[in-house]
Amino acid sequence: MSEILKQQIERITPLTNNEFDYILSHFTTKKLKKHQFLIQENDLVQNDHFVTKGLLKAYYINQEGKEHIMQFGMEDWWITDYQAYFNQNKATLNIDCVEAAEVLCLSLHNREKLCADMHKIEHFFRKKSNAGYVALQRRILSLLNSNAKERYEQLLRQYPTLFQRVPKSLIASYLGVSRETLSRLSS
Amino acid sequence: MSEILKQQIERITPLTNNEFDYILSHFTTKKLKKHQFLIQENDLVQNDHFVTKGLLKAYYINQEGKEHIMQFGMEDWWITDYQAYFNQNKATLNIDCVEAAEVLCLSLHNREKLCADMHKIEHFFRKKSNAGYVALQRRILSLLNSNAKERYEQLLRQYPTLFQRVPKSLIASYLGVSRETLSRLSS
Numbered sequence: 060m061s062e063i064l065k066q067q068i069e070r071i072t073p074l075t076n077n078e079f080d081y082i083l084s085h086f087t088t089k090k091l092k093k094h095q096f097l098i099q100e101n102d103l104v105q106n107d108h109f110v111t112k113g114l115l116k117a118y119y120i121n122q123e124g125k126e127h128i129m130q131f132g133m134e135d136w137w138i139t140d141y142q143a144y145f146n147q148n149k150a151t152l153n154i155d156c157v158e159a160a161e162v163l164c165l166s167l168h169n170r171e172k173l174c175a176d177m178h179k180i181e182h183f184f185r186k187k188s189n190a191g192y193v194a195l196q197r198r199i200l201s202l203l204n205s206n207a208k209e210r211y212e213q214l215l216r217q218y219p220t221l222f223q224r225v226p227k228s229l230i231a232s233y234l235g236v237s238r239e240t241l242s243r244l245s246s
Numbered sequence: 247m248s249e250i251l252k253q254q255i256e257r258i259t260p261l262t263n264n265e266f267d268y269i270l271s272h273f274t275t276k277k278l279k280k281h282q283f284l285i286q287e288n289d290l291v292q293n294d295h296f297v298t299k300g301l302l303k304a305y306y307i308n309q310e311g312k313e314h315i316m317q318f319g320m321e322d323w324w325i326t327d328y329q330a331y332f333n334q335n336k337a338t339l340n341i342d343c344v345e346a347a348e349v350l351c352l353s354l355h356n357r358e359k360l361c362a363d364m365h366k367i368e369h370f371f372r373k374k375s376n377a378g379y380v381a382l383q384r385r386i387l388s389l390l391n392s393n394a395k396e397r398y399e400q401l402l403r404q405y406p407t408l409f410q411r412v413p414k415s416l417i418a419s420y421l422g423v424s425r426e427t428l429s430r431l432s433s
Contacts, residue, residue, distance in 0.1 A: 119387055127390040129383060142380045174372065178365045181372055185361065188375035193329045195382035196316060200306055202389040203314040203422045235390045 060111040060161060061086075063135050071186050072179045082180065085169040091115075091160045097138075098154040104143035106164035110136050113160025114224050117152045118232070128233040131157075131221060137187070138162075157225060207236040211244045247298040247348060248273075250322050258373050259366045269367065272356040278347045284325075285341040291330035293351035297323050300347025301411050304339045305419070315420040318344075318408060324374070325349075344412060394423040398431045
């Protein structure tokens with residue numbers, strides 16, 4: 060299962076098997092059932108998670124009890140409450156499993172240790188963070204431009220497989236549109 | 247003027263004067279007048295920009311001619327069209343000066359060279375990118391949660407000095423609310 064992590068790193072920087080084994084020794088593994096929580100609001104967030112199997116969602120519940128989806132996580136994606144993880148604060152997000160999942164867990168301590176030990180891993184995480192930053196800017200623009208149809212089509216283009224795995228209600232919550240609007244768009 | 251860049255880097259990692267001189271030798275400087283463009287849509291984006299003086303805005307103009315502000319940039323902030331810069335694509339954003347400005351320009355080539363040469367600079371940029379990622383996630387949540395009053399108060403708390411320097415119409419465009427809504431909130 061860890062092979063997809065190696066492949067992801069090697070799309071940015073080459074690794075020997077020994078180097079990868081060393082990197083992997085800093086991760087722990089976790090298996091979760093469908094609907095099981097990986098993180099709950101107010102938890103201390105110890106780990107970032109690389110998904111090797113399954114599908115998770117990270118979401119915020121507002122004062123009226125409404126869910127807003129911050130991100131999905133499926134195979135080859137990373138997911139956690141980054142604000143809480145990087146700042147070692149309590150979680151404001153919840154993360155649970157849309158499908159049963161397996162994840163590789165990386166503590167902030169081990170992440171910083173790996174980055175200090177291996178320049179190429181610091182390089183890998185910088186590149187991943189830059190790409191993530193650009194993806195979030197694109198999402199902000201799509202939220203500001205607030206044309207539900209365009210938002211829907213953009214998501215469909217970017218992540219076609221997500222649509223086959225995630226209920227419509229969750230897509231609507233990610234896009235910030237009502238279930239009814241989404242039904243109209245996708246019919 | 248470059249002293250604030252040194253201070254920013256040293257909040258993350260200590261530097262000798264020689265190291266900072268070496269880093270600084272990879273930047274060029276640019277002075278801009280009020281309303282002058284730093285980047286226009288469809289430009290090739292060669293540089294990231296560290297603001298040493300003044301105030302800029304990066305914005306997208308939609309098909310109806312409406313402006314959406316992606317970010318502001320003032321002293322000690324970085325600003326560019328990151329999607330275009332990191333992917334070496336043409337700009338989809340415009341960046342111009344709300345106030346006359348001075349910036350330090352870093353090409354992608356020089357950024358990558360610095361990061362390869364100096365592990366501590368790769369570390370600095372990774373940490374900055376992580377912090378930027380978290381700030382964008384917070385903004386997405388505030389857009390999804392779409393309570394204009396909370397969004398306004400959050401921005402006021404985060405960046406109090408911005409409000410004294412930026413016209414209300416631009417704050418409204420950043421928050422994704424109408425000018426009228428903002429006037430009601432801030433009166």
